[in-house]
Structures are given as C-alpha cells and as structure tokens.
Amino acid sequence: MLRAEGVVVGYPGGPAVLTGASLAVAPGRRVALLGANGSGKTTLLQCLAGALRPADGRVTLDGQPLAHTRAALRAHRRRIQLVLQDPDDQLFSADVTQDVSFGPLNLGLSDDDARARTDEALALLGIAHLAARPTHQLSFGERKRVALAGAVAMRPDVLLLDEPTAGLDPAGVSDLLATLAGLHAGIVLATHDVDLALAWADEVAVVVEGRVAQGPPSLLGDEVLLRDAHLRRPWPLELAARLGLPGAPRDLDQLVALLPEGSRS
Amino acid sequence: MLRAEGVVVGYPGGPAVLTGASLAVAPGRRVALLGANGSGKTTLLQCLAGALRPADGRVTLDGQPLAHTRAALRAHRRRIQLVLQDPDDQLFSADVTQDVSFGPLNLGLSDDDARARTDEALALLGIAHLAARPTHQLSFGERKRVALAGAVAMRPDVLLLDEPTAGLDPAGVSDLLATLAGLHAGIVLATHDVDLALAWADEVAVVVEGRVAQGPPSLLGDEVLLRDAHLRRPWPLELAARLGLPGAPRDLDQLVALLPEGSRS
Amino acid sequence: MHIAEGMLPPLHCAAWLAASTPFVVHGARAVLTTVREHPERKLILAAAGAFTLVVSALKLPSITGSSSHPTGTGLGAVLLRPPVMAFLGTLVLLFQATLLAHGGLTTLGANVFSMAIVGPWAAYGVYRAASRLSAPLWASVFLAMAVANIATYAVTSLQLALAYPDPTSGLGGALVKFLALFAVTQVPLAVAEGLLGVLLVGFLTRA
Amino acid sequence: MSVHVTAVDDAAWAGPWRRIAVGHKVGLAAALVLTALLTPAWPGSLLVAGASLVLMLGPARIRPGLVAAVALPPLAFLVVGALPLAVEVGDGLRVTAEGGLRAAEMLAHGVAGTLAVLLLATTTPMVDVLGWLHRRGIPGPLLEVAELMYRLLFVLLSSALALQAAQAARLGGDAPLRRRFRSAVDGVGTVLLMSWRRATRLQAGLELRGYEESLPTLRPVGRAGGWGLGAGAALVVGIWLACWAVA
Numbered sequence: 001m002l003r004a005e006g007v008v009v010g011y012p013g014g015p016a017v018l019t020g021a022s023l024a025v026a027p028g029r030r031v032a033l034l035g036a037n038g039s040g041k042t043t044l045l046q047c048l049a050g051a052l053r054p055a056d057g058r059v060t061l062d063g064q065p066l067a068h069t070r071a072a073l074r075a076h077r078r079r080i081q082l083v084l085q086d087p088d089d090q091l092f093s094a095d096v097t098q099d100v101s102f103g104p105l106n107l108g109l110s111d112d113d114a115r116a117r118t119d120e121a122l123a124l125l126g127i128a129h130l131a132a133r134p135t136h137q138l139s140f141g142e143r144k145r146v147a148l149a150g151a152v153a154m155r156p157d158v159l160l161l162d163e164p165t166a167g168l169d170p171a172g173v174s175d176l177l178a179t180l181a182g183l184h185a186g187i188v189l190a191t192h193d194v195d196l197a198l199a200w201a202d203e204v205a206v207v208v209e210g211r212v213a214q215g216p217p218s219l220l221g222d223e224v225l226l227r228d229a230h231l232r233r234p235w236p237l238e239l240a241a242r243l244g245l246p247g248a249p250r251d252l253d254q255l256v257a258l259l260p261e262g263s264r265s
Numbered sequence: 266m267l268r269a270e271g272v273v274v275g276y277p278g279g280p281a282v283l284t285g286a287s288l289a290v291a292p293g294r295r296v297a298l299l300g301a302n303g304s305g306k307t308t309l310l311q312c313l314a315g316a317l318r319p320a321d322g323r324v325t326l327d328g329q330p331l332a333h334t335r336a337a338l339r340a341h342r343r344r345i346q347l348v349l350q351d352p353d354d355q356l357f358s359a360d361v362t363q364d365v366s367f368g369p370l371n372l373g374l375s376d377d378d379a380r381a382r383t384d385e386a387l388a389l390l391g392i393a394h395l396a397a398r399p400t401h402q403l404s405f406g407e408r409k410r411v412a413l414a415g416a417v418a419m420r421p422d423v424l425l426l427d428e429p430t431a432g433l434d435p436a437g438v439s440d441l442l443a444t445l446a447g448l449h450a451g452i453v454l455a456t457h458d459v460d461l462a463l464a465w466a467d468e469v470a471v472v473v474e475g476r477v478a479q480g481p482p483s484l485l486g487d488e489v490l491l492r493d494a495h496l497r498r499p500w501p502l503e504l505a506a507r508l509g510l511p512g513a514p515r516d517l518d519q520l521v522a523l524l525p526e527g528s529r530s
Numbered sequence: 531m532h533i534a535e536g537m538l539p540p541l542h543c544a545a546w547l548a549a550s551t552p553f554v555v556h557g558a559r560a561v562l563t564t565v566r567e568h569p570e571r572k573l574i575l576a577a578a579g580a581f582t583l584v585v586s587a588l589k590l591p592s593i594t595g596s597s598s599h600p601t602g603t604g605l606g607a608v609l610l611r612p613p614v615m616a617f618l619g620t621l622v623l624l625f626q627a628t629l630l631a632h633g634g635l636t637t638l639g640a641n642v643f644s645m646a647i648v649g650p651w652a653a654y655g656v657y658r659a660a661s662r663l664s665a666p667l668w669a670s671v672f673l674a675m676a677v678a679n680i681a682t683y684a685v686t687s688l689q690l691a692l693a694y695p696d697p698t699s700g701l702g703g704a705l706v707k708f709l710a711l712f713a714v715t716q717v718p719l720a721v722a723e724g725l726l727g728v729l730l731v732g733f734l735t736r737a
Numbered sequence: 738m739s740v741h742v743t744a745v746d747d748a749a750w751a752g753p754w755r756r757i758a759v760g761h762k763v764g765l766a767a768a769l770v771l772t773a774l775l776t777p778a779w780p781g782s783l784l785v786a787g788a789s790l791v792l793m794l795g796p797a798r799i800r801p802g803l804v805a806a807v808a809l810p811p812l813a814f815l816v817v818g819a820l821p822l823a824v825e826v827g828d829g830l831r832v833t834a835e836g837g838l839r840a841a842e843m844l845a846h847g848v849a850g851t852l853a854v855l856l857l858a859t860t861t862p863m864v865d866v867l868g869w870l871h872r873r874g875i876p877g878p879l880l881e882v883a884e885l886m887y888r889l890l891f892v893l894l895s896s897a898l899a900l901q902a903a904q905a906a907r908l909g910g911d912a913p914l915r916r917r918f919r920s921a922v923d924g925v926g927t928v929l930l931m932s933w934r935r936a937t938r939l940q941a942g943l944e945l946r947g948y949e950e951s952l953p954t955l956r957p958v959g960r961a962g963g964w965g966l967g968a969g970a971a972l973v974v975g976i977w978l979a980c981w982a983v984a
Contacts, residue, residue, distance in 0.1 A: 036434040037406050051945055074947070082945045088892050088935070090942035092885055094864035098954035103946050105953040115955055132957065134750050134862065136743075136891035141302045150946060167431055169301040169457045171495035192434045195500075230436040235460075235500050235517065242521055252500065256507055316902055335910070342908055354899035357920065357927040359736035367920065371908035401737050401930055415907060534811045536782075536850025537818055537843060540774050558879055565878045569950050570940050572878065576885030577893075577936035583886075584893045585925055588901065621883050625890070628858045628866065629745055631807050635854055636770055690818065694843070696826050697835065703826035711821055726922055733926035 001026055002080060002158050002186065004212075006057035007047050009040070017043050019210030020057065025158055025186045031214075032197035033190040035207030036230035041190040042085070044207065045160045048188070049082035078107065081151035082160040087143035096122070096138075096146050097131045103154040121153035125179055141172050158186040165191060194220055198234040199251045206231070218248035266291055267345060267423050267451065269477075271322035272312050274305070282308050284475030285322065290423055290451045296479075297462035298455040300472030301495035306455040307350070309472065310425045313453070314347035343372065346416035350428040352408035361387070361403075361411050362396045368419040386418035390444055406437050410444075423451040430456060459485055463499040464516045471496070483513035532626065532641050533686060535634025542693045547639030550620075553647045557616035564614075578610060579618045583625055604678030605727060607650030608657050608671070619646025644685035653678035668728045676724030683716040684709070743891070744803055745858050754797045754860035757965060759869040765969040766857035772973055773849035776980040778842040782849035784976045789852035799859045807855060815847040863887055868956050881952050885939075892935060897928050 002025040010016035017040040025031055025048075035041045046052040047059055050066055050073050059066040066076055084090055093099035100121055104114035122128045125145045130138065138146065144164065151159060159180075165173045177200055180187055188205075191197055197204050198217050205214040208229045213219065220226065221237040233241070236249040240258060249255035267290040275281035282305040290296055290313075300306045311317035312324055315331055315338050324331040331341055346368075349355050358364035365386055369379035387393045390410045395403065400411065409429065416424060426445075430438045442465055445452060453470075456462055462469055463482050470479040473494045478484065485491065486502040498506070501514040505523065514520040538546070565572045582602045606615045620642050626632040633641050653674040660670035687708035696703035749755065754762065773785040793799045822840035825831045857866075864887055871880050901924065909920055943952070 037432075037437055038404055049945055051941060070949075074949075077945065077947050084942050084945070086938075089938040090946060092888050092939060092943060092952065093954050094862065094884060094887055095957065097957070101955040102948075102952060105955070106947045111955060118955065134746075135888065137747070137750070139303050154947070163432075167302075167428075169495060170459065170497045172302055174497075194435065230434060232435045238517060239504075239520070242517065243524070252503060252507065255504070259508070314906060316906060339908060339911055342906055347906055349899060349903060351899070353931065354896055355903040357900055357904065357924045359733050359923065359926075367904075367909070368907035370916065371912050373911075399737050401927075419907065532814070534815050534818065534847050534851060535770065535854045536773055536847035537815065540771075543774070558876075561882065562876060562878055565882070566950075569948075572882050573885060573936040573940045573943075574933070576882050577889050577932040579882070579886040580889035580893050581929060581932040583890050584897050584928060587894065588897060588921075588925070588928075617879070621886060625863060625886070627854060628861075628863050631745070631811050631851060631855050631858055634770075634811075634850060635767070636774055636850065690821075694822050694839070697833075698825050698827040704821065707821035707824060707826060711817065722918075725918070726925065729919060729922040730926050730929070733923055734929070737926065737930060 001060075001062055002048060003060045004044060004048055004054075004057065005060060007044065007054040007059070008056035009043050009047060009052060009054050016055075016210060018047075018054070018207075021207065021210065021212045022057075023048070023188075023205050023212050023214060025188055027157065027186055028184065029186050030180075030200065030202045031186075031188045032201035032204045032217075033188055033207065034192070034194065034197055034204060034220075034229065034231060035190075037192075039207040039229070040210060041207055042162055044212070045082055045162055045188065045190060048158075049080055049160055050076045051082065078154065079157045080160065081154050081156040081158075083148050083151045083162065083164065085163040085166060087140070087147040090147045090150065091135050091143060093135060095132060095134050096127070096149075099135060099146060100149045100153050103150055107154065117153045117155070118149075121149040124152055124182060125149045126175070141168050144168070145176075152183065152185075156185055158188065159183065161187065161189045163190055163192070165189075165193060165196060192231075194226075194231055194234040195236075198236065217250055221248055266325075266327055267313060268325045269309060269313055269322070270325060272309065272319040272324070273321035274308050274312065274317060274319050281320075281475060283312075283319070283472075286472065286475065286477045287322075288313070288453075288470050288477050288479060290453055292422065292451055293449065294451050295445075295465060295467045296451075296453045297466035297469045297482075298453055298472065299457070299459065299462055299469060299485075299494065299496060300455075302457075304472040304494065305475060306472055307427055309477070310347055310427055310453065310455060313423075314345055314425055315341045316347065343419065344422045345425065346419050346421040346423075347425040348413050348416045348427065348429065350431060352405070352412040355412045355415065356400045356408060358400055360396075361392070361398050361400055361414075364400055364411060365414045365418050368415055372419065382418045382420070383414075386414040389417055389447060390414045391440070406433055409433070410441075417448065417450075421450055423453065424448065426452060426454045428455055428457070430458060430461065457496075459491075459496055459499040460501075463501065482515055486513055532623070532633035532645075533637040533689060535627075535631075535637055537634075538637050538640055538689070538693050540636075542689070543636040543639060545639075546637075546643050546689065550639045550642040550647060553613075553616045554620050554642060557613040557618075557620075560611075560613040561617050575610075575614070575618060578606060579621050579625075582606060582618070582622050586622070586626070587630075601645065601649070601679060601682065601723065603645055603649045603682070604653035604657075604675035604723070605671075605730070607653040607678065608674050612647075612650040612654045615650040616642070616646050619650065622646075640686075640689050644682045644689065648685045649678040649682040652681035667731060671727040671731050672724040675727035676720045679716065679720035679723045683712055683720070687712060743894070745807055745855075746862060748799050748803055748859045749862045749865075752797050752799060752860055755862070755865075757860070759861060759865045761966050761969065762857055762861050763866065763869065764966075765973075766853055768969070768973040769853035769856065770850050772976055773846055773853055776977065777984070778845035780983050781976060781980045782845040784979060785849040786845075786852050788972055788976065789849070789856045793852075793856055793859055797856070797860050803859070804855065807859075808851060811851045812848065815844055815851070819844045819847075865957065871956075877951060884952070889932070889935060889939070893928060893932055896931055897924070900924050900927060 004023045007018050007021045009018040021044055033041050047054050053068045091099050101114045101118045104117040122131055127145050198220050201217055204217050204219050205212050206229050220234050226233055236255045240249055245258045249258055269288045272283050272286045274283045286309055298306050312319050318333045356364050366379045366383040369382040387396055392410045463485050466482055469482050469484050470477050471494050485499050491498055501520045505514050510523045514523055585602050623633055623641050656677045657670050657674035660673050690708045691701055691704035695701045769785050773782050819840040823832055823836040825833055825836055867880050867883050
C-alpha cells in the first residue's frame, strides 16, 4: 500500500500547491488522478515517487514512512516508478533497447537477465518491433511507450503515470489502456479526461484546492466537487443525471442498459 | 477561399504521408481536421501555410495557386497563419509583448500601430495581464495563448491551429473555444477529440490513408470512415445510433431533445 | 572554420594531433573529476555540447549577405572554462565530422587546436583581462566572442600556410594569402559573433 | 545544412551496413583515409575516391542524392582552400602551372579523404562509434556525456528548426537586417534556455529511473562479416599496389 498522508508542498515565492493532500493506492488498484492544469497532480505524483520532499506530511509504503536518504530512495524507486508526461524528459539513449535496459542493469542484473527483462517489457507494451530503432526517429506516441517500457522493465509494484494519454489519438488511448490492463501493478494515472477516468478507474482521486478527494468513480457525478476542480461531469453521468436515471453508468453500455425500454427502438 | 488540391507529400526514404489530399476552407468557416497520430494532419496544415512544398498537387488562395517564391510566400503568410502544437516551438522573445509584436512589425507597421495590434490580440485572447511577463516563466496554457495571440495579431483570413486544445483541462478547452468564437477568421482546428469536433465545427475533414474526407459534422457518424481513420464515433452520435434515434445530435442538449418523452423523468 | 579531410599532409596531421592531445587529455581529466563529484553535471555538459552543435547548424543573417554559422566557443570558454571546452569542442568536432562530413578525422587534431584550444583560451584570456580592467560586461563578452573567432581563423590560416608555404615568398606569403582569403568571411563573422554575444546576454537578463 | 544533420545519421541507421562490426568499418575507413593522404594523388586519391563512392552507392546502398548533398559543402571549402596554392606571391600575384598542379593535388587528396570519411559516416551511427571506443578503454563517464549529447542534439535540433520555421511564418524573413539579427539572437537565447531546461528535466527524469552515477545500457552487437574484412583489406592493398605500379 502506497500512501500520501497530509502532504504539503509549496514552491519558493508562491502559495502552497498542495495543502494537505492524502491518497492511498492499494496493491493492484487502478486510481485515476484528476485535476485542472496547475492543480498539483504532477506535484503529488512526484511526492509519491520520492522525487520531491514534502514540506509537511509524509509518504508511506506498506506503512513505512519514506525517508529522503539515498538508500531509502533507492529502495523506494525499485518499487515505485513514475513515468513523466514528456517522454523526452526520460529517454536518454540512442536506441530503444539501450534505453529500456538501463533500469534493469541499474538494478544490478546481468546483461542476459537485463536483456530478458527488456524484451519482456517491449513485448508487453507491444513495441518489440521498435527494439533496434533510434530513439530520435520515433513518433511521439512511440516514445511515450518506450518511456513506459523503461518503467515496466523495473517490475514496479506501483506505476505512476503522468498524463500517459495526452497527445494520443483515440485508438492510441484504447491500446494503451488495454496494455495497462495486462500489467500486474497498482496504477495511478493522472489525466484531464473525465470520461476516460470514469470508464477505466477502480477509484478516482480529484485534486481540489491543494487537497485530494478520493472515492469510487461515481464521485465524478458530484457537481460541486467538479466545479471546484474546474472539471466537467463525464457524459454518461451527465446524461444519466439529466434524464433522472438511477445509478452511475460508467460507459455507453451501462448507460443504454439503464434507459427504459421505450427509448430503445 | 483557401484550398489544398490533390496534395502529395512524402519524406525522403519513407512512404508518402499525403497521397492526394484536398481541403477547402471558405471564409469564416470553422473546419475541424481529424485524424490518427501520424496520419498527416500537421503535414497538411504545413502545406496550407506554405511551410511545406507538396511534391504534387497545389494550394490555392482565392483561386490563385501558391508559388513558393519569396514574394508569393510573403503575401500568403500575411493572410494565413499556422499555430503549432507546442508553444515552445513558436515563442522566442524575452517577453510577451515583444513576442506578439514580432509579426505586426514584420508587416511593416509603425511601432504605434504594432503596439495597438498587439494589445488588441492580447485582449482578444484574454491575456492582457500577461503583456509584460517574461515568456519563459508562463504556464503551459498561458504560453499556448501567447502563441495564438502572435498569429491573431497578424489579422489573418485563416487561422490554422494544430491541436490547440491538447494538454488543456476541460475548463481551458471551453475558454479557448469561446475565444475562437470571437475571432473573425476562418479556422482549421486539428484535433484528436471527436466530441469536440462534432460540437464545435461547421465542417469536419478526416484524414484517412493520405486523403481527406470533408463534409458536415454528421460525417463523424460514418463507421467505416472512422474505423479506417482509427477514430471513434463521438458519443452523441454513438448513443443516437445505438438507440436508433433519427438525426445527428451534436451535443447533450440536442441528444436529450431527440429522446422520446418516456425516457425523460 | 574547419580544415577539411585531406587538406593537410600526414606529418602535419600527426604534429597537430600531438599538440592537441595534452590539452584534450587535461580537459577530459577535468570533466571526469567534475562528473565524479557531481554526476548531474553530465547532463549540463552534454546539453552545452548539443547546444553548440545545434547553433553551429543554424544560420544567422550576416553582414555580407550570405548566412553564417556561429562557433560559440567563446561563450563556452567563458561559461565553462577552457579545459572543459577543449574536451567538449573535440566532441563537437567529432560529431560534425561524422554527422555532417564537416571537418575531418586526420585533420581533427589541427581543428581541435584552433577551435577547441586556441579560440577558447584566447576568449577566456581577453574576457578576464577586460573584466579586470573593469570593462562593462557587454564589452567583455563582445571581445571574448569576437576574439575566439578571429583567433581560430588566424590559427587555421597559419596551419594551412605551414602546410603549403608559398614557393617564392615562403611561409609569410602563404599566411598572407590564406588570411586575406578567409578575412572576407571571417572578419564580418567575428563581429557578428561578438554582437550575438552582447545581445544574448541582454536576452538572458530579460528572460 | 540542417537537413543533412539528420540525413547522414538516418542513412547510417537504416542502411544494410549498420549490422557490420564497427571495428571493421572504422578500420576500412581509416585505411582508406590514410591511403588517400599517403599515396600520390594519381592514382592513389583517385582510386580511394572511386572505391569509397562505389562502396557507398553499391553494397551500402546510400542514395546518390544524399552523398552529393553532403559532399558538396566540404568540396566548396576544399576548392576555396586550394585557390591560394595556385597563386604565388612575389611582386604581385601570379598564377603558375606549378601552383595549379599543387592545388589540384591537394583537391584530389581532399576529395578522396572526405569521401572515405563519408563512407564511415553514412554507414555507422555516431553512437556505434562511441560504443566501440568504450570497448577500447575510453572512460565511461566521458562516453556517457557524448551519448547524452547525441540524444539532446536531436531534441534541441527539432525545436530549433521549428522555431526558425515559426519565425518565417510570421514574416521573420521580411524584417530589416537589424531586426532579423535580433530575432535570430533571441532564437539562439531561447534554445540556450531550452538546453538548460532539457538538461535539468532529463536529470530529474533519469533520477526517477534510478540514475545515481552511471548510465549502463546494453550495447548493440555488430555482426562480424569475415569476408568483408578480407575484401576491405584486399581493396586497400590493391590501391597501394596500383600506386607502386604507376610509380
């Protein structure tokens, strides 16, 4: 279990971004992290990953508070991996295999084991065909997948993904979500896309005014929360509310099932 | 009227990206340009802007074919402006006013006139308060608006916008669309967001296999076209189709209006 | 200004390589010490090298009408110190030789000597001297950038003159010939590069 | 020019010679470069130039247009650099037949050497050479700097080119020289800030992946073609024999 507990973060010269944010990620859970631009989603992910040290509050992993010592951070990063929004912030090597193999080799694996891990990660992400391609010739979507493969190759317990679907077309988004479904890790996925969050997540967490409201996906029907968070209601919930339907449909199928017989022809 | 007629573009050593793409933008029209990652949306916009010379086919403005001579390009750029997806590829001046005034000054305007144009563009974009700020300290959404202001200050007849909503949260997207509605220019807006395209555009243009299918927004109900384009159907059209409703609702209100009385409570 | 592959006779190639090697090794040692203590400097050094390469591939409008390519070694010397520039400059030249066929492999030693050693040291010396004489920052930067360029060009001309002395007037005549030939492009370029430095400092203080 | 930055590298990654062991390619190119330099212009340089061209356009399958585009700028510099050799400075300037011969010889050495270097450049990505140097004992941290430089080069280059195109789109080319120079400098300054930002962000991103001191990666393994080595050696020996025969 990865937790942020009452995390406070400010940047020099500005007001606090997070004023007491808490989030819990149970093993294998899929959590969608929502919030407006600049709300502090990325900041929270960085705290969870150990990249940023909160001014107050703490991050715990299986109940153990994270200390910001070199050894503790190293142990933390073996289990928690953050994939940044811009793949160019994490890709450093000339070709794909080289890049993805960095994490495993850094874990101290032998060349053979690292190669196996790398091949496995590339296969999981569906990009085995890119293995020998130069990084700089890849498209944006391909680079995003390679960056993700670099994290997956570390076999983390929790994957923190900052806007992994940004810039991808609908087919790319579906492919990515299908890929994520095949991973055995807890996932925190930061996104602006309320429809995606509703359809995909086990739980949603909305960053509002420096704090986090976490709950089931139906939380995205809460108008007051969404207004404060500068988000809109996902369309299945919006339509269900307008039509006065009971329940919280998460996608089209569920919505259609809720409609009375007479409206289907 | 800005047109691309049978435009063919390939990159050295690769297959052709566009194999005969045509697009027409009538004065003041709002055209949503849709297509998968790598389908050639950006390439087509670059051809329309005169930044890229097609291997075959042509671009015409009011019936005149665009010649790639210095004088012809200058005349073309006075009327057609392209705003890139990443504002960092476009902003280069130390502060906002200086950056936005770059185009007007290059039009040969006096300092006073250029300042008036700049102030006007900043006001239209709702960022007059940023005028004296250093460009490199702005947030992502602010930089996107400054880049757009730089194009608007040229008072173009047609604005070509490459993924202007990418990376913006839902509130940012609504604000941007409201801003665009206040401009007196034809707009071609490239996007992945089929729901946005349906709700916003006068016409849609879908890039499929190097060519373009242009038509009314209801074109986004065409399943075969969407499948070939790796896009999904916008949800109002999808729901209307599933429920067998007549017509092509473009947003929630239109959809609700189409539903039989019995399904509304 | 790079001496192309094949332009220097074998003995000259070897001599310039021998002359450059101690400086480059010294620079490499300095880099190694730095990155062992501060691993994060690796990224900054790499970015500085990449920046130099990118800027050398960009065209600047120049006074002669044609476009020119700034070398940026003067700026690098002031910011990173000459020993580091000796190493980074060598990498840049190696990249240019293998990515652009710009310069060469046998002439690498000679090019390193002019562009990565003499240019940066001259710039650094002038910058320090100007600062000590409490010249304004813009003047120090102008001189450093312009002098790096001029020094590089002078050394290149000397290297070519040494390799190809004039049959009648000898080394002196050859030097005059090469200096005069390249002055057409290099003197305006040196001025442009000095101006670039001054404006760049202005940009960075406002940005 | 900027187009060629990626054109040579793209060819090197895509070509069939990518898979040949780097050491063999370096050895062949080095032998050809030295041959171009050490043998007389006739027939040595001519043979080296011919052999390099045939190898590039033949088995290495490099586009002729690319070779021409990349070879042109150094060729222009060679021609300009050869001019003073043709001229003698005594009482005024004099063009002599002897000087013309010297200029032509230098040109021949230069063209041959340049083509031999191009043979390596168009068939071997820079990073492969760095990996090869690593195995030859160059300290790891220095090569890591070079490898990071290679990666950042492409990131910065695409932004810099986009920036230039964006300036042109807003009629940057129509400004008077003074303002054009100014906006060019602003562009350079922007790329400089971007370099700094990219470096710090990549640093942070790599720390998340566990970077502390070194950046170990798997190395691509080249295929050593035995016949290729023999053929290369035979080619160079052949050129030397031809030179000896002519002499």
